[in-house]
Amino acid sequence: MSDLFDLPKTYDFKSVEQRLYAWWESQGYFAPRSDPQHRPFVMSMPPPNVTGELHLGHAMFVSMEDLMTRHSRMRGVPTLWLPGTDHAGIATQLQVEKDLLRTEEVTREEIGREAFVERTWAWKRKYGGIITEQLRRLGASCDWSRERFTLDEGLSRAVREAFVRLYEKGLIYRGTYLINWSPGLRTAVSDLEVEYSEEEVTLYYFKYLLKGSDEFIPVATARPETILGDTAVAVHPEDERFASLVGKTAIVPILAREIPVIADEYVDREFGTGALKITPGHDPADYEIGRRHNLPVINVLRKDATMSEAAGPYAGMDRFECRKRMWADMQAAGLTIRTEPYRTQIPRSQRGGEIIEPMVSTQWFVRIKPLAEPALEVVRDGRLRIIPEHFAKVYANWLENIRDWCISRQLWWGHRIPAWHCSACGKITVARQDPDRCAHCGSTEIEQDPDVLDTWFSSGLWPFSTLGWPDDTPDLRAFYPTTIMETGYDILFFWVARMVMMGLEFTGRLPFDTVYLHGLIRDEQGRKMSKTLANVIDPLEVMDEFGADALRLTLLTGSSPGNDMNLSVPRVQANRNFANKVWNAGRLVIRAVQRAPAERDPSTALTLSDRWILARRVQLLRNVDRLFQGFQYGEAGRQIYEFFWGEFADWYLEAAKLQAAESPGRALRSVEIQVRVLDTCLRLLHPYTPFVTEELWGRLRDACLAHQAGLAPPEGWSEALIVASWPQAGSEADDEESIRRFELLREIIRTIRNARAEKQIDPGHRIGAIVGAGHENSWLQEQAPLLSAFARLDPEALVLRERIDAPPAGSLPLTAGGIEIYLIQAGAVDVHEEGERVSRQLQAVEAQIERLESLLAGPFATRAPAEIVAAERKKLEQAREEAARLRIQRDALRGEAS
């Protein structure tokens, strides 16, 4: 008999995952079916860094996007999920630099730009496949034939086109402004790449001596080295303390430079000393004040953040060293007042965490307001939907206060800025094709700008550049705009907003009409995962241990849109168990198919359990449909899980075992229903757990096709589950009555099981029962075999009646859903103890009756909707019946006791 089991009793994901993935891919299932009739479903994958390694963030987006993709594909919609990788300028360059230093002990400067870029390409060719390989392990059903890389030829052309267009429109300009400078990386970074952390620093109070006088103005600063770049001291125009000093001249310590004392409303009289030193070269606020007052800008820092020549005696010194020395020298000169600890926001690099220095520098910028306006409008008028909705506010808030975007980076790895400087006329030539002469004066003495573009500039074009833009390609026509953008909320500004702006600007259309934002994955205590905390969970290890399906299911059902998720490994394990449960339920059904009789008996009607599971199936389909429409994938997954395990496996399959023994006609009927429901579940689960469902579904199909009766679900079989159709509920009416009855039956069985457990009745001991079921008696009679099997009753000693006149002596009285049950041969009954128990039960029911009575006597009865009131009335009725039964039971026990 065991020969029928050619399936291992434990789901072995290791032998399944790789094989199935390769098969899906080779069959071309990931590519969109071409169907001009249907509007396709299109999603661009957020491109992971080409040198990256899989982390849970990737696992999250892959799981979510693959779910959407598989669902859409099964619905018969042409579906394209377009993958790719990002060149990730800074991250990749750093990695290659590090590698160079480690292996050859040379810096990038030593080998030169051209060689370094070539080395980086080599690195990309060597390691760029790792991340995509890892995405495959998760089951990502994206169309690899369309895979793109932000630095490949087509995308580079798109970037260039975009740059030139913006430049020609005057939306890109080059200028000298205060920017965020990253000394370690020696490049400018955008505002978004600077993070502020509150830290304890020192606030230094010192004297600004006034020229030709003993007087001084007290000033405070956290960065004494910037004193060297001061070009004014400012006070509030209405500050009486300093009113007489405005217009006088102050002397910069050490350098003895003369600077004016000015008045500006920006100064806060209450803060610090009430006087502010102005360093336009190294502070954003000072920069603005400097502009208002036409102050000179002095740059005291070099690119590596050592002090520049302007710092006089401190030139060449590290800025923090300078800070100390400067203060010491000022102390010696009697210019210091005091120091105090001070908490303030320190700007740090998002990458690496080094302190960012505001610095004046010549950079390229995008004039962002004209782009931001339309991007705001689409959210305001609802054309762009953001899920969850509250992020729309965050999005709008950011765009409303946005400032010009510094897009040039002093890096080597990236899209070179298509601008040439002419040494003859000094003008700039920006062109789609590399020019050989200056567009203004015709000189051939031109040189390309050394900078590259911010990586996010090319990312912003992703939804259309990947489809062939700026060319009018068939893909662009067929698949743009895309349908949905799924990504983490942490890159809403970095990426999503910029895609919207660029999409509207360059294509005149929204690049997608829905943005779905998932939350971040944290550790079990809700902390961010980081190497220093050593709390990083490696998705690859998790998949090795529990399988890709288990990880996916955990990420998908454990989260809700926009909310962070604390991942716990035990939960992954629980979902591994679920995959195994699915596997074993599948084995059971497959075996049932293999053993099922071949002859149909048309006279075989459906049993209660049949009708129940079919009705519940329809309800489930409706719920899942509704939830999917509302992007409630987590809740949908949980409902499928509960249905599969808690109803189909625990109850229906157990009932089916009984039916198999009844008659051949009944057995076949039951198998058909098992196949139908299992098939539906596998289809519904496939977007969550693609591997186990595909593997099982194929085997189920083969077993069914091998059967003489030709078993098949109404949807029919197809060559693979991944391309099978999504199940539909149809228009059948809900069979509520079957559901109600079976649930009552379950309640009765549970009540008996509980009593047996409490009374420690040997599970093998079949006991008798007398059931008084009132008007439920007629249908319940038919369920006697099921009842006795499930509750382990002696079928000979199970009596079902409408009414029981007198509780049998020595029996254990129970009630379930208004049905009275007396267990016989349940061992010695302590009539006193049971009397207490029944009394307590009765009290509870009476309390409920009281509550319901007063509820129904109040305004509820007239104000609440009729069906709600009716439901409560019904409950009251049932409670009264229940109370009546309990009273009889109680009185009987009392009678026995006396």
Next chain:
RNA sequence: GGGCGGUUAGCUCAGUUGGUUAGAGCGUUGCGUUGACAUCGCAAAGGUCGUAGGUUCGAGUCCUAUACCGCCCACCA
């Protein structure tokens, strides 16, 4: 300083049109293993949904205030 999110069982989380004895997984306790599954089965204990008000016939679910935690944005030296 502004904005947003969270606060539900010991732990991790669900609970979207407000319906009236609140759910899951893990953990805990008890019982159970010869045929789908011990990666299992049958049961049990355990929350009144941060706090205070309000709207409503009715609120975990809406409103206001408040506490705590977290996040985002912001040029007070």
